[in-house]
Amino acid sequence: MARVATLTYLYSRAEFFARVPLPAEGAGNSSEVKHARMYPRPFRYHRAGSLSEAVNMLEQAGEDARLLAGGQSLIPLMKLRLASVAHLIDLNFIGGLSYAKEEDGVIRFGALTRHAEIEDSAAAQTVPILYDCAAGIADIQVRNRGTLGGSLAEADPSGDWAPCLLTLSTDVICLGPQGERVVPLAEFITDAYTTVLGPAELLREVVVRRPAPRSGGAYLALKRAAPVYATASAAVQLTLADDDTCLDAGIALGAIGLTPIKAIEAEAEFRGKQITEKTLESAAQAAMAAADPQSDKRGSAAYKRTLVGVLVRRAAEIALRRARGEKMEAGHIYA
Numbered sequence: 001m002a003r004v005a006t007l008t009y010l011y012s013r014a015e016f017f018a019r020v021p022l023p024a025e026g027a028g029n030s031s032e033v034k035h036a037r038m039y040p041r042p043f044r045y046h047r048a049g050s051l052s053e054a055v056n057m058l059e060q061a062g063e064d065a066r067l068l069a070g071g072q073s074l075i076p077l078m079k080l081r082l083a084s085v086a087h088l089i090d091l092n093f094i095g096g097l098s099y100a101k102e103e104d105g106v107i108r109f110g111a112l113t114r115h116a117e118i119e120d121s122a123a124a125q126t127v128p129i130l131y132d133c134a135a136g137i138a139d140i141q142v143r144n145r146g147t148l149g150g151s152l153a154e155a156d157p158s159g160d161w162a163p164c165l166l167t168l169s170t171d172v173i174c175l176g177p178q179g180e181r182v183v184p185l186a187e188f189i190t191d192a193y194t195t196v197l198g199p200a201e202l203l204r205e206v207v208v209r210r211p212a213p214r215s216g217g218a219y220l221a222l223k224r225a226a227p228v229y230a231t232a233s234a235a236v237q238l239t240l241a242d243d244d245t246c247l248d249a250g251i252a253l254g255a256i257g258l259t260p261i262k263a264i265e266a267e268a269e270f271r272g273k274q275i276t277e278k279t280l281e282s283a284a285q286a287a288m289a290a291a292d293p294q295s296d297k298r299g300s301a302a303y304k305r306t307l308v309g310v311l312v313r314r315a316a317e318i319a320l321r322r323a324r325g326e327k328m329e330a331g332h333i334y335a
């Protein structure tokens with residue numbers, strides 16, 4: 001929890017109103033506000049015209065620069081002064097970054113693809129775990145602004161996208177001063193609120209391999225209300241052989257550790273076997289053992305561990321039925 005505390009230490013020093021300098025004359029696409037009363041600490045606003053310009057801006061501005069995508073995590077943090085940002089680099093005026101398109105067996109999402117766009121995409125119709133996740137995030141206002149890229153870059157331990165996409169074959173394309181690199185999602189998030197992105201690097205695209213035929217998945221998250229993060233979540237993605245033996249299984253857990261957890265032992269309980277009451281139970285038990293929950297206002301660690309077992313079992317049952325071709329609704333569950 002020490003790392004989470006690093007995020008919150010700023011709060012103790014927060015003043016809710018600040019006097020900040022006036023915009024410099026002829027400041028071009030950067031601006032500063034003077035003598036305005038505002039919640040966040042003073043910052044300079046920059047409007048990037050392209051992703052490579054955003055990288056240059058990040059490089060020049062140094063470590064206190066942050067990119068603005070949907071603003072659904074960053075703006076509240078700035079407003080509460082939990083995030084201290086000297087330079088805000090806005091990606092929203094760069095065209096062509098919001099897409100969900102399929103080509104050559106892969107689905108590509110841009111740096112500004114909003115949750116709502118994924119919810120409405122053709123990809124989400126045929127890969128239902130994407131729909132389960134996108135349609136359940138917060139409320140429509142947040143889904144219309146918030147982005148998949150921002151969610152992965154934020155690496156919030158309670159974020160929905162990372163556990164969902166960990167059950168699919170997902171790569172993150174990063175762009176920095178040295179060019180592009182491809183990072184498997186499993187290696188992208190390294191700790192709570194921490195990714196492999198360097199200070200001048202950004203997430204350019206998320207690439208998801210289309211699941212094989214006879215695949216099905218489900219993402220379930222238990223929440224107290226729409227605009228709060230889940231108490232715990234589970235994603236299960238299965239691929240079946242013609243005789244219904246499980247060829248491949250992906251299981252990931254969210255909100256029950258500092259990072260999303262790939263439940264490898266639970267996956268092994270399904271692979272090469274028929275999915276029966278017995279394998280469902282042993283996978284649920286293995287997932288509970290893999291969880292690393294903390295007690296907090298959402299529930300005790302013991303409650304969350306039990307919840308993980310229930311969610312994995314239910315998600316696996318839905319994934320199995322979907323892999324067999326059944327149409328079923330699933331997603332966020334409200335307690």
Ligand SMILES: Cc1cc2nc3c(=O)[nH]c(=O)nc-3n(C[C@H](O)[C@H](O)[C@H](O)COP(=O)(O)OP(=O)(O)OC[C@H]3O[C@@H](n4cnc5c(N)ncnc54)[C@H](O)[C@@H]3O)c2cc1C
Nearest residue numbers: 067069070071072073074138146147150151153159160203
């Ligand atoms: C009321 C409310 C409820 C919410 N509930 C949920 C929920 O149930 N589940 C859930 O998953 N999320 C939830 N969220 C968060 C939401 O999904 C955000 O959209 C998401 O976490 C961040 O995406 P964003 O586009 O808004 O990013 P921003 O807030 O703009 O940015 C977040 C961070 O990522 C960085 N960043 C953004 N884009 C890039 C990029 N391309 N490359 C590198 N760094 C980048 C920013 O610099 C910043 O540090 C909620 C938010 C609110 C306000």
